[in-house]
Amino acid sequence: MSQFGKAFWIRLAILTLVGIFTLPPLSPPAVAKDLKIGAIFPLSGRGATWGMAAQKAITVKQKEVNAKGGIKVGGDTYKLEILWEDDKYNAAAGRMAAEKLVNRDRVKFILGSQSSAVILAVQPITEPGKILFLVNSYAKEVLSPDKPYTFRMVLTSNEILQGMYPWMSKTYPELKAVAFIEPNDASGWSIEKDCRRMAEQNKYQVIFSQFYERGTSDFYPLLNKMIAAKPDFVDFSGAPPGDQALIVKQMRELGYKGKTFSSTTMDPAEFCKIAGVQNAEGHISNTHDLLGAYTTEGQKKYYDGYIAVYGKPFDPVTPKYQVYLDVLLQALEKAGTLDTTKVMETMEKTEEWQTIFGPSKFGGKEHYGIKRQIVTPVYISEISQGNLINRGTMMPVLP
Amino acid sequence: MTFSFFVQVLVNGLMLGLTYVLIASGFSLIYGIMRLLNFAHGEFYMLGAFATYLLCEHLGVHYFTALALSMVIIGILGVLVYHFFFRPFRDEHDPSLVIALGIAMLIGGLALIIFGEKDKSVAPVFSGVIQVWGATLSRERVAVIVVAILMMAALTLYIKFSKTGQAMRAVAQDREAAALQGIGVDSTFTLCMGISSALAGAAGALLAPLFYVNPFLGMHAVLKALVVVVIGGLGSIPGAIVGGLLLGFVESFGNTFLGDITEMLGFVMVMIVLLFRPQGLFGHG
Amino acid sequence: MGKRGAGLLILLLALVAVPTFTQDPYLLNILITTGIWTTSVWGVRVIMSTGQLTLGHAAYMAIGAYASTLLTMKAGLSFWLAFPLAGLISSVVALLIGYPTLRIKGVYFAIITFAFAEIVRLLIVHWPSLLGGYGGIPNVPPPSPIFSISFKSRIPFYYLILALCLVTYLVMVRIDRGRIGKIFSSIHESDTLAESVGINIMRYKVLSFCIGCFFAGLSGSFYAHYFNFTSPEFFTIWQSVYCLVFVIVGGAGSVWGPLLGSFFMTLVPELLRVARELEPVIYAVILIAVMFLLPGGLVTLPARLRGKKVH
Numbered sequence: 005m006s007q008f009g010k011a012f013w014i015r016l017a018i019l020t021l022v023g024i025f026t027l028p029p030l031s032p033p034a035v036a037k038d039l040k041i042g043a044i045f046p047l048s049g050r051g052a053t054w055g056m057a058a059q060k061a062i063t064v065k066q067k068e069v070n071a072k073g074g075i076k077v078g079g080d081t082y083k084l085e086i087l088w089e090d091d092k093y094n095a096a097a098g099r100m101a102a103e104k105l106v107n108r109d110r111v112k113f114i115l116g117s118q119s120s121a122v123i124l125a126v127q128p129i130t131e132p133g134k135i136l137f138l139v140n141s142y143a144k145e146v147l148s149p150d151k152p153y154t155f156r157m158v159l160t161s162n163e164i165l166q167g168m169y170p171w172m173s174k175t176y177p178e179l180k181a182v183a184f185i186e187p188n189d190a191s192g193w194s195i196e197k198d199c200r201r202m203a204e205q206n207k208y209q210v211i212f213s214q215f216y217e218r219g220t221s222d223f224y225p226l227l228n229k230m231i232a233a234k235p236d237f238v239d240f241s242g243a244p245p246g247d248q249a250l251i252v253k254q255m256r257e258l259g260y261k262g263k264t265f266s267s268t269t270m271d272p273a274e275f276c277k278i279a280g281v282q283n284a285e286g287h288i289s290n291t292h293d294l295l296g297a298y299t300t301e302g303q304k305k306y307y308d309g310y311i312a313v314y315g316k317p318f319d320p321v322t323p324k325y326q327v328y329l330d331v332l333l334q335a336l337e338k339a340g341t342l343d344t345t346k347v348m349e350t351m352e353k354t355e356e357w358q359t360i361f362g363p364s365k366f367g368g369k370e371h372y373g374i375k376r377q378i379v380t381p382v383y384i385s386e387i388s389q390g391n392l393i394n395r396g397t398m399m400p401v402l403p
Numbered sequence: 404m405t406f407s408f409f410v411q412v413l414v415n416g417l418m419l420g421l422t423y424v425l426i427a428s429g430f431s432l433i434y435g436i437m438r439l440l441n442f443a444h445g446e447f448y449m450l451g452a453f454a455t456y457l458l459c460e461h462l463g464v465h466y467f468t469a470l471a472l473s474m475v476i477i478g479i480l481g482v483l484v485y486h487f488f489f490r491p492f493r494d495e496h497d498p499s500l501v502i503a504l505g506i507a508m509l510i511g512g513l514a515l516i517i518f519g520e521k522d523k524s525v526a527p528v529f530s531g532v533i534q535v536w537g538a539t540l541s542r543e544r545v546a547v548i549v550v551a552i553l554m555m556a557a558l559t560l561y562i563k564f565s566k567t568g569q570a571m572r573a574v575a576q577d578r579e580a581a582a583l584q585g586i587g588v589d590s591t592f593t594l595c596m597g598i599s600s601a602l603a604g605a606a607g608a609l610l611a612p613l614f615y616v617n618p619f620l621g622m623h624a625v626l627k628a629l630v631v632v633v634i635g636g637l638g639s640i641p642g643a644i645v646g647g648l649l650l651g652f653v654e655s656f657g658n659t660f661l662g663d664i665t666e667m668l669g670f671v672m673v674m675i676v677l678l679f680r681p682q683g684l685f686g687h688g
Numbered sequence: 689m690g691k692r693g694a695g696l697l698i699l700l701l702a703l704v705a706v707p708t709f710t711q712d713p714y715l716l717n718i719l720i721t722t723g724i725w726t727t728s729v730w731g732v733r734v735i736m737s738t739g740q741l742t743l744g745h746a747a748y749m750a751i752g753a754y755a756s757t758l759l760t761m762k763a764g765l766s767f768w769l770a771f772p773l774a775g776l777i778s779s780v781v782a783l784l785i786g787y788p789t790l791r792i793k794g795v796y797f798a799i800i801t802f803a804f805a806e807i808v809r810l811l812i813v814h815w816p817s818l819l820g821g822y823g824g825i826p827n828v829p830p831p832s833p834i835f836s837i838s839f840k841s842r843i844p845f846y847y848l849i850l851a852l853c854l855v856t857y858l859v860m861v862r863i864d865r866g867r868i869g870k871i872f873s874s875i876h877e878s879d880t881l882a883e884s885v886g887i888n889i890m891r892y893k894v895l896s897f898c899i900g901c902f903f904a905g906l907s908g909s910f911y912a913h914y915f916n917f918t919s920p921e922f923f924t925i926w927q928s929v930y931c932l933v934f935v936i937v938g939g940a941g942s943v944w945g946p947l948l949g950s951f952f953m954t955l956v957p958e959l960l961r962v963a964r965e966l967e968p969v970i971y972a973v974i975l976i977a978v979m980f981l982l983p984g985g986l987v988t989l990p991a992r993l994r995g996k997k998v999h
Binding site for chain 1: 721821826916919
């Protein structure tokens with residue numbers, strides 16, 4: 005017999021019933037002239053690193069704009085309110101989050117997400133509802149001519165590799181054979197396809213490609229086989245940062261001396277900690293040292309803004325997420341209206357945007373069938389003695 | 404394929420296998436003696452890794468001290484979990500399984516909130532590699548292999564020869580008969596839970612500097628442990644050892660020669676074993 | 689009709705009337721999702737009624753989802769044909785798997801269901817040409833119009849799931865009160881005893897398993913055509929575990945258990961919007977609390993409130 009009295013349970017039941025019938029339809033009290041923008045990102049669980057990075061970058065921009073009084077769209081000024089939802093990196097939760105934002109909070113603009121599965125599950129809500137959806141994720145299917153309200157705000161492996169592979173070819177002409185290691189999941193598969201295509205386009209020979217079970221931390225069996233194939237360099241772009249560091253550590257232990265390469269961004273301090281400073285030497289990645297060479301005024305300002313809000317240390321994964329809100333706000337101001345169709349057309353027609361990465365634009369009509377992929381510079385850096393050294397930068401060509 | 408390549412495959416299998424044995428042996432012990440499929444076992448492994456991380460990286464404790472402390476901490480945690488959550492359902496089969504599942508979810512969820520999802524690392528104690536018949540092994544791994552073998556040996560001897568170990572075997576065989584003979588079933592269970600959890604914690608502590616530490620380790624570990632003990636035989640320590648090594652070799656060879664389809668092999672083996680010899684290689688009916 | 693029947697009728701009328709009071713798609717979505725889970729979890733309950741624990745129910749939802757997706761998208765069948773076929777296919781697979789495995793008892797059977805679920809998920813993933821791999825299959829069509837009702841908004845989906853739940857409820861009640869239900873529970877109590885009275889326990893265990901997986905298949909199919917998307921990520925171990933958790937929280941002893949459990953567990957994370965990442969912790973706490981304080985699940989609450997002794 006329960007030690008809680010009858011009264012307790014009756015009270016609990018009443019409370020629950022009251023909750024069922026009153027709480028859900030309640031939306032937060034609306035403040036006049038507030039522009040509500042939805043954001044769906046992985047804020048917990050796997051992928052939270054990127055989700056939290058996005059949250060930080062977007063918040064920095066939001067605070068900057070609100071401190072100035074808001075943005076001017078048409079004749080009105082709006083303060084920005086970002087409604088954050090956690091998709092936990094899974095499609096069902098992402099879909100629920102989108103339901104909430106679109107149907108309850110009535111947002112017309114959504115930022116996010118990281119996972120292709122989430123985006124694909126959310127688009128059946130956003131596209132018919134003409135909700136402007138600014139996304140990340142690597143899958144090609146996310147952008148297509150029948151989904152005009154979706155724009156991708158971050159470079160995918162397709163564009164990044166388009167910059168990095170020719171650079172590798174030019175800088176290290178002696179490297180000919182490449183090996184791929186990717187995890188067995190959606191992004192791993194999609195990235196491997198892109199890597200393979202780019203490698204072959206740049207006359208590299210793909211002599212090894214294998215996927216590993218998610219959750220693996222002992223890569224010796226896989227690496228043993230890979231090393232026997234004798235690749236000149238190894239590309240593990242699809243692996244999450246911790247795995248990448250482990251792969252590097254273990255392949256160095258096994259005696260592999262070739263170059264390591266990834267087209268993703270990472271935090272050099274954490275990478276070196278897990279891999280070991282000596283093992284990480286020479287690793288090439290798409291990480292941008294914000295205060296090093298190739299820095300723009302916009303980036304310096306963003307850095308200062310970040311430190312003002314979050315303090316040190318600076319999170320190097322964040323800069324690319326700033327572009328989401330930045331470009332959206334510019335588009336709103338340019339269009340002069342909150343009507344999503346007009347904003348969408350403005351985004352399509354505008355030839356150049358000023359972002360913290362310098363001039364950027366949208367492209368992709370040929371590759372994706374629709375001009376919705378942002379094109380920002382690709383940065384190439386190398387780890388040397390535990391530090392990040394900028395090695396080059398270029399703009400991908402995306403007709 | 405050269406000789407050294409082949410030796411490497413074997414050595415990799417041994418390494419993988421021993422990590423599985425470390426994780427699975429406690430799991431098997433609990434089932435054998437308590438008839439409980441302790442899904443929370445993997446979470447104890449994960450907590451052992453975190454305990455070591457916190458002790459070494461935040462409190463500056465020397466690694467071997469941290470290893471010992473982690474074992475003790477997690478062992479005590481196991482006892483507490485048993486006392487408050489498992490004991491009330493001791494004699495009910497399905498409810499105890501559900502509670503174990505609930506505890507696993509609880510610990511995993513709390514760890515994620517408290518520690519965050521980023522991978523953490525523990526500084527390794529040994530560095531450098533050695534060569535064994537052409538195969539390479541980092542010194543870290545050699546140390547883990549040695550410690551794992553010592554632990555398994557100690558466990559086996561303990562179960563076989565010590566008085567409490569024999570009490571455990573008696574309870575495993577027939578709970579009621581053992582009780583009639585004056586063996587405290589509850590104290591035996593408590594001891595079993597403590598030792599198994601300490602083992603899981605030790606596994607976590609040992610493997611932490613080798614790989615990385617994050618709250619998701621638990622689920623992966625318990626899945627592997629499940630596969631190992633089913634193959635080896637639920638409740639048998641020699642079974643856990645043989646099962647673990649077998650899985651390690653299968654995965655090493657699988658990943659080398661078959662590619663990523665290896666992911667499925669463990670579960671296929673489980674189904675085959677359960678269909679044709681449910682008690683596993685060494686289990687008893 | 690009796691007090692009970694009248695109460696049920698009122699509930700049904702209230703549910704049917706919901707869309708006339710609110711067309712809020714958000715609220716409807718919660719109800720529809722709850723309905724999907726309830727259907728599937730009723731299936732778990734049927735399986736548990738013979739004393740078997742299933743840790744792999746999501747796999748049969750996946751089979752239903754992918755079967756109806758392929759039947760509508762590749763074979764050009766109408767949803768109205770694919771939907772029941774999906775349930776049927778799931779139950780056929782259940783038959784094939786159940787027959788050799790159900791003679792295995794207790795925890796071993798639970799492990800088999802679990803291993804099979806993982807194998808199904810990995811098969812789906814490793815057959816990308818047909819099953820879309822990790823990315824899943826997007827653009828799954830909604831049900832084709834029927835009786836001149838088209839499925840463009842939420843409301844037709846709501847009525848469809850309501851109808852499905854009603855049918856499932858009636859089937860479950862019929863099973864419970866009928867001869868089959870009595871046999872199921874006698875097997876649960878003691879299968880040696882049941883066998884000694886001449887009951888072919890294997891046959892009935894397989895039957896309960898097939899029935900349970902039939903409804904899993906139906907719910908999976910509905911899921912795919914409602915979300916317009918199916919992916920192996922929808923059908924992981926956690927979904928299977930949640931199915932089990934919902935039944936236990938609701939109470940496996942009554943047909944109302946799965947309904948209460950699904951409703952309660954879907955609602956709680958919605959009410960506690962602020963603590964999003966706490967969801968698995970909240971589920972775990974509820975599960976443990978129910979096991980300790982309310983064994984028998986939420987269905988036993990009214991009886992306890994009345995002071996009755998419940999075991």
